[in-house]
Amino acid sequence: MPLPNFITDYVACPETGSPLTQERDDLVNEYGIRYRVIDGIPRLLIPTKSAEEEKVRGMMQKFYEGVTFPGYDGIDSPSVLMDKATKSGFGRWLDEAIPPLASVLEVGCGTGQMTNFLGLVSTRKVMGIDQSISSLLLGQQFRERFDLKNVSFVQGNIFTLPAKNSSVDVLICSGVLHHTPDPEGGFKELLKKVKKDGYIVIGLYNRYARIPLGARKCLFRCTGGTLRWLDAHMRRRDVDKSKKEIWFTDQYRNPHESWHSVDEVLQWFTECNVQFISGVPEIGGRVKDETPQKQKLFERHPAGTPFQHVMKQLGWMFTIGREGGLFVLVGRKK
Ligand SMILES: C[S@@+](CC[C@H](N)C(=O)[O-])C[C@H]1O[C@@H](n2cnc3c(N)ncnc32)[C@H](O)[C@@H]1O
Structure with missing residues (x-):
């Protein structure tokens, strides 16, 4: 299956940040440096610049080449994928919040279940980036089997992201930054790729819930x-x-993880001029007509106070803590 035409609107050279053009089976930058496209996946992974970070990245790459997460067993059709996302709540709310014409980038997409799910709306342009080829191949197989022409998968590293700056409407990175040596630095790299007024959706292990x-x-x-x-x-x-x-x-058995609090991520938002929009679970109250079963991810919510956040996060030990303790904050880039 050929690469989608739109891919060159979004990918960039991981070394120089410059645009890439498609030449036969390769992507080529302005200086003639070529990147291979193998099994339909552009190989745009280059090492992290700092040796210390690269050591952890390499270790995580090895781990996730062996553990393709999340598993695809039993997910053999778009309807099963939709069913799974609907049951999870978060996938459904995300799908309801993202407009049909949006460009979406999922970084650390793993096996690409969310990427493929969001790509079931054929008018969206959806790209999934991960460093694990064995995970990406599972996503790519699903994409090819069900002919999702608006979806693409790319191999890349968060710290040398092969995506154009200010190019996407929505960026999702869930369950990933806490497996890197510099989650805040990773957040800043991701934010560069989001358009002004675009949304960034960050999921992290919670310090209390875990x-x-x-x-x-x-x-x-x-x-x-x-x-x-x-x-x-x-x-x-x-x-x-x-x-x-x-x-x-x-x-x-994960070789590297860190835990984070709501106020820590809100601090990243403030430092980077990102407006808090919503949290899953909610952190400061609900908006009109919202229920725990139907959250409005891209509507602006009250942010609550640091004291409320501590109390809520203590409670999360008994709720989201049962399923890994992952919390999500959504922000809008100003
Ligand atoms: C726990 S999985 C999460 C997968 C998916 N986001 C989900 O929620 O199901 C973490 C993923 O992050 C990827 N990852 C970790 N460090 C990365 C890096 N520096 N660059 C790109 N991907 C990375 C791993 O390869 C792995 O697929």
């Missing part, structure tokens, strides 16, 4: 993983065995 998981991690380490049923996800009946195995490895 405490029970951290405790279980220590326990599993001491007991060789025999008490896995203590994790609520491992007890779920609606998730098959292989997906549970991927989840367990991702959550309990």
Whole structure:
């Protein structure tokens, strides 16, 4: 399946940031440097400039070449993908919030389930970037099988992102920055790619919500993983065995992760002139006609106070903490 025509509107040389043009099977920059496109995926990954960061990135790349997350087992049609997203809430709310003509970039897309799901609206242009080729190939296989012409997958590194500055309406990066050595620096790199008034959607492990998981991690380490049923996800009946195995490895054997608070990310927003729009779970109250089952991600919400945030995050130990403790903040670039 050929690369979508629009891809050169969004990709950029990871080395120089300059535009790329398509020449036969390659993408070429203005100095003639060529990047291969193999199995329909442009290979635009180059190392992070700092040696310390590159060490962690390389370790994470190796990990996610072996653990393709999230698992695709049983997801063999667009309707199953839609069903999964609808059940998760977050996917559905995102789909409802993103306009049909928007350009969307998902960074750290993993196996590209969200990228493909959002691309089921054929008028959107959706691109997924990740450094793990084995994960991207799963997304690409789904894309080819169901002929999603408006979706593309690219291999790249967050810290040398192969995307044009100020090019996308919506940027999503969920479950990724906490696996990098510099989450705030990564956030700033991502923000460069968002247009003015565009949205940035950031999902991170929460400092409070993840405490029970951290405790279980220590326990599993001491007991060789025999008490896995203590994790609520491992007890779920609606998730098959292989997906549970991927989840367990991702959550309990991940070589690098950090935890973050709501106020820390709000501080990044303030420093970078990003307006807070909403949180999942909500952090300061709901807007009109909103319920826990129907969140309006791109409508401006009250931000709440630092005291409210601490109280909410303590409560998250017993809610989102059961499924990894990931919270999401949505901001608008001013
Ligand atoms: C836990 S998975 C999350 C996948 C997906 N966003 C989701 O929520 O299901 C983390 C992903 O981040 C990717 N990743 C980690 N560091 C990266 C980097 N420096 N550049 C690009 N991708 C990276 C990994 O390859 C992996 O696929």
